[in-house]
Amino acid sequence: MSESTQPSPSPGLPTNSPAMPNASESSSPPQESNFSEPKPSYVKLAMRNMVRKRGKSLYHFALTTIGLLAVLIGLAYLTR
Secondary structure, three states, X not given: OHHHHOOOOOOOOOOOOOOOOOHHHOOOOOHHHHHHOOOOOHHHHHHHHHHXXXXXXXXXXXXXXXXXXXXXXXXXXXXX
8 A cells, every 4th residue: 555655756767866856956945945045146156157167267257358458558558
């Protein structure tokens, strides 16, 4: 009788596969924690994304820095 009350796992998938997250790893938090814990800010999400994609972020930062310096040096040369 205990077998009929428990859902059986899908055939071919292990019970702890990454495709089937546990209830504790659910992406939507319980309703009570929505009020006590605010959503992460845009800056926090951007910083987390920069850490994950380190090489691309450093490349874009270098391009931005070089571009800004080129604009400032160009303006300084034109307005001397």
